[in-house]
Amino acid sequence: MCGVSLDAETWLYRDMRTILDRLVRRPEFAEEISRLKLRPRKVVAEVAEDPAVLAGARHAYESLASERQALDAHGRREPIGWPLNWQPDAFERRMLLAIPCVLVVWVAAVVLFGSWLPGVVELSLLIAVVLIVGVLARLGLPDTVWSWLRWKRDHTMLAMGLPVSRWDRRQVLRDEVLVPELREWLNRQTQPSFELTLELRDATGLTMPPRQGALVQTDAVEACRREVNRDYPGAVGLAGTRGAGKTTIAERAARDEFTDSGRLPVLGVLTSAPVRYDARDFILHLHTCVCRAVLDFLAESGEESETRQQWSRLLRRHRIRAMIGALLRIVLSIGTKLGLALGAATLAWGWPPNPALLGGFVRNLASDPEEFFRTISWSDVWVVLGLLPVFVAALDFVIVLLWAVTKGISRAVRRLHGWLSNDRISSQLEALRALAHQQLRSIRFLQTHTSGWSGKVSVPSGTDMSMTRSLAKAEQPWTHPEVVGRLRDFFELSIDVLANQISGIVVTIDDVDKIADPDEAHQFLNEIKGVFGVPHCLFLVSVSDDALTSFERRGIPARDAFDSAFTSMINVRPFTLEQSRTWLAHRALGIPEPFVWLCHCMSGGLPRDLGRVALTLYDLQRDHSQLSSVTHAMLAQDLDIKTRAFAQTAKPLPRTGDDDPHTLIKHLSNVPLNYHLDLASLAQRIWPDTDSPLDTELARLRAEVACYLVFCQTIAEIFHDQLDPVGKVDAVTALAKVRQHMALDTPLAWNVLMDFRAALNLADQPGVCMACDLTKRASGQLWNSSTD
Incomplete structure (x- = not known):
C-alpha cells in the first residue's frame, strides 16, 4: 500500500478540519466543549494535530492516496495525440475525404426525403452513418490519435472515480476515526470526575457491539x-x-x-x-x-462481493418480473376503465357509439377546457367522469414505463462504463477466477466424465452391423x-x-x-x-x-x-483499568470514574463482558443515576441471569452422599435480587459441607455459587453513595482479578476474594461476619488440596 501522497495529505487535512468543524457543532460534543470552557476552533486544531488521530486518518486515506498516485502516474503517461510530421498516404486521404461525402449524402437524404421517411428508418440511417464515419476515421487517422483517445477515456474514468472514493473515505474517517477519537480527546481534557451521579452526555457509542469501533491499543x-x-x-x-x-x-x-x-x-x-x-x-x-x-x-464491480453480485442478479430478475406484472395490471386497468368510459358515452349519446363524436369531444376538452366546462351538458359530465380514470391509469402507465426505461438506460451506461473502463481484470485474474469456481465445484460435487464413440454399417441385404464403445470416469474424493x-x-x-x-x-x-x-x-x-x-x-x-x-x-x-x-x-490479556477506561471513552462522554470502576470490576476487564456491562449501563441510566442505585440495579439483573443458569446446571447433577442438587436449587430460589448486603450468609449455607477437596461436580458448582454471591456482596459494599475514591484503584484492580479467576479457578478466586475483604475490613460490616467462617473453611480446603 502506497504512502499518503502530497495531494491526498492536503485532502486529508482539509477533510479532517471540515468534519471536525461539523462534529464540534453536534449537541453532544458542543455541550461537552462548553462545559470544559474550550473554544471549538482550538478543539478542532488540536485534535487535527494529535499524532494518534493523524495515524488513524492516514490509514483511512491510504486507498485514496493510491488512487491519486495511479491517476498522476497515468497522467504522466499521456501519449502524443497528433504527430507533427504525419503525412497521410493515398489510402488514408481517400478515407478522410470519404467522411464529408458520407455526411453530405446523409444531410441531403434527410432534407429531401425526411418528410415522408418513417422515424425508424431515419434512426437506422443515423446509426449507419455514425458507424461508417467511425470506420473511415479509424482507417484514415494515425494510430496515435486512437491511442490518445483511449488514454483520455481511461484518464477520465480514473478522475471520475476519485471523488466517489473520497466521499466513501470521508464517511470512514468520520465514523471510525474522528468521532471516537474526539470523544477520547475530550475525556482526556478534564480531570477524572469522581461524581457519584451518572449523567451521560453522549452514550450512543455504548450500544455499539464490542468488536466495532476504535480498537484499544494493547x-x-x-x-x-x-x-x-x-x-x-x-x-x-x-x-x-x-x-x-x-x-x-x-x-x-x-x-x-x-x-x-x-x-x-x-x-x-x-x-x-x-x-x-x-x-x-x-x-x-x-x-x-x-x-x-x-x-x-x-468481484467485477470492485465494490460488491461475489455473493452480493449473485443477489443483485436475482434481484434484477425479480424486479423485471414485477415490473412486467405491474405494466400488465395497468394495461388491464386501462382496458377496463376504457370500457366503462365507452359505456358511459353510450349511455349519454346513445347506441351505436360514434367514434367521431367521441374524438371531437376529446379535442374540444383539450383545446379549450374553460369554454368546454362553461357549456358542458349533463350527458357530457358522465363522459368526463368516465374518461378521468382512463387518464389517471394512462398516466400511471407512462410513469412506470418511463421509470423502467430510465433504469434500463442507467444500467446500460454502468455496464458500458465497466466495459470501457481500464479497471477490467486481466486474463491472469480472469483465469484465477475461473480456477476458483472450478475448485469450488470440485469440492462440492463428485464429477463423472463420460466419453465414447459408436458406429453403424448397413449392407444391401438388409443386415445391420453396429459397434459401440464408451468410457466413464468417476472422480474419486481427494485423500x-x-x-x-x-x-x-x-x-x-x-x-x-x-x-x-x-x-x-x-x-x-x-x-x-x-x-x-x-x-x-x-x-x-x-x-x-x-x-x-x-x-x-x-x-x-x-x-x-x-x-x-x-x-x-x-x-x-x-x-x-x-x-x-x-x-x-x-x-491476549484482559484489559487493564486504564484500557477499560479508554474503551469506554471511545464510546461515551461523561462517565465518572466510580462508574468506570464498576464496569471494570463487573466485567473483569474482558472486552466482551465490558461491552455487555456498558450496554446494561446505557439501559439503566434512564431510571438510575446514583452510584448505589446503578450498582444494585446492575447486580439485580446479573443475579437474575446467573441464578437461573446455576439452577439449570444443577438439575441434571446426581446426588452425592448427603448432598442433593435440589437443596442448591432451593437456595438459589431464595437469592434476594433487590438486597445484596446479606448474600454471604446464604453463601455459607451453599458452600459444600465437606472438608475434602472439591472433587465432585456438585461440590464445585456449590463453590462457584458461593463465590459469586460473596463477590456480588463485595461489589455492593464498595460501590455505594458514600464511596471514598482515595486508594480505591488498587482495590478495583484486585476485584477485577477476582472476577477473572472466577471463570478459571474457583478456589483461587475465593482465596483472593477473602484476602481482599480482609484487607478492606469488609468483614466488620453488617451481614458480612459469616464470611469469616467461610474463609476458614475455604482456607482449610485449599490447604488440604495443596497437601494432597
Missing part, C-alpha cells in the same frame, strides 16, 4: 501488527481466556487494519472451528473459504494429502497472480479454544498444520491458555502439537 494488538507485517510465513496462536478479544484482533487483522503504510493490503480469510472437525473436512472447508475470498476480491497439497498450491498460485495487488494472505481460524477435549484440540492442530508455512501466508489461530503454557515450555523434551505448529504465540 500489547497483543501491537504483537499481531508485527506478525502481519513480517515477510516470512508463519502460524501464530492467539491465546487467552474467552472474551479477551482474540476474535476481534483476528478479524481486524483479516480486514487489513494492521498493515503498515508502504505495503500492499492483505487478503483476509475468516473461518472458525468451534467443534471437532474431521481434518480433511475442515481443510476442504478452508479451501472453500479461500476460493470465496479470492472471488470476492476479484487428505491431496487436499492439503491442493490447498497449498492454490494459496501459492493466488499470491503469485495477485502479487501486484496484495502483500499476502491472512487466514484466521477462530474458536479452536472451544473444542472441549484438549487431546482433540491437539489432534486437530496436528492434522491441519500441513497447510501452514506457505510463503506470504499468515495463519492466526485462537487457542486456549493451555496452548500458551505448552508453547512457552518449548525447548524441553516435552513437546506437543502447539509447540510444533506455531512460530509464535500472542497472549
